[in-house]
Amino acid sequence: MAPALLPVLKTDLDDFDASTRELCCLSLDLMFKALPGALSEQPVHELYPSLLKRLDDSADPVRSYLELNQVAAFTKASQYNYEFAGAAMLFAVPFQAFGFLLSMS
Amino acid sequence: MLAPSPFAPAFLLCRPESSSFWPPHVVPLISHGLQHNMVWRSGRVAGTVRKVAIVCFYGLLRRGYADRKALFQVGICFSCLCTIIMCKAKSVFAQSLGLRQWQFGMTTHPRGRSSPSLLLLLLLLISSFMFFPGGTRATASAENGFGRL
Numbered sequence: 015m016a017p018a019l020l021p022v023l024k025t026d027l028d029d030f031d032a033s034t035r036e037l038c039c040l041s042l043d044l045m046f047k048a049l050p051g052a053l054s055e056q057p058v059h060e061l062y063p064s065l066l067k068r069l070d071d072s073a074d075p076v077r078s079y080l081e082l083n084q085v086a087a088f089t090k091a092s093q094y095n096y097e098f099a100g101a102a103m104l105f106a107v108p109f110q111a112f113g114f115l116l117s118m119s
Numbered sequence: 120m121l122a123p124s125p126f127a128p129a130f131l132l133c134r135p136e137s138s139s140f141w142p143p144h145v146v147p148l149i150s151h152g153l154q155h156n157m158v159w160r161s162g163r164v165a166g167t168v169r170k171v172a173i174v175c176f177y178g179l180l181r182r183g184y185a186d187r188k189a190l191f192q193v194g195i196c197f198s199c200l201c202t203i204i205m206c207k208a209k210s211v212f213a214q215s216l217g218l219r220q221w222q223f224g225m226t227t228h229p230r231g232r233s234s235p236s237l238l239l240l241l242l243l244l245i246s247s248f249m250f251f252p253g254g255t256r257a258t259a260s261a262e263n264g265f266g267r268l
Contacts, residue, residue, distance in 0.1 A: 015149060015150055015190055015191070015192055018150070018154060019149070019157075019176075019190075022154060022157045022158055023157070025158070025159045026159060026169065026173060028159075029166070029169070030166070031166055031170060034166070034169060034170045034173060037174060037177050038173055040181075041173060041176055044177070044181060045190065048180070048185075048186060048187045049187060049190060
């Protein structure tokens with residue numbers, strides 16, 4: 015069921031409604047936590063650009079939730095070969111957080 | 120009288136009184152009820168339906184009904200089951216012939232001479248796909264989606 019659900023949730027990450035995007039992020043986070051180490055190469059390559067794009071989301075809850083929770087859950091859900099991608103994403107998070115603080119100020 | 124909320128199904132799913140009822144029905148509920156409604160379609164009504172479906176799915180995940188075991192389960196229809204049975208029969212037949220692994224398109228025996236039984240099995244497989252055309256739907260969806268995890 016998860017291979018069929020992940021592409022659907024990935025398309026919903028680009029929804030025009032911010033609350034739908036936030037719910038999608040929450041659902042993906044719970045799925046990643048339920049499937050530790052289960053994502054192989056193709057799901058990681060498909061999901062990584064979408065999640066990276068959501069780090070620059072216009073809605074604050076989506077962006078902050080991604081920075082706080084989902085990046086760590088995504089790196090745990092991916093297999094050990096792809097920890098470098100998670101490291102790059104973790105490297106991108108402080109810059110997004112810095113932009114978020116600037117926008118708040 | 121209050122208008123019915125579009126999020127009423129999500130509230131019903133998340134109520135603690137129904138915690139014993141939903142877990143056996145999680146897989147058909149998601150695969151037949153929620154998955155197709157979560158696909159993006161244009162329009163405001165479709166957007167609301169999509170949001171309600173995602174709320175329901177989030178409720179199932181959050182309450183722990185859709186756990187790891189449920190997420191790895193597959194909703195199998197009859198034609199998919201026939202395909203799986205034919206693939207299993209193919210692998211068992213290949214093992215009985217002494218082949219270590221099956222290669223598609225290989226119609227000759229490893230020792231060099233052609234094997235009529237393998238050709239017969241290939242014809243049987245093709246006829247099974249002709250009689251059960253829905254059996255290829257799982258393969259097509261796997262190619263469109265992420266494939267196996």
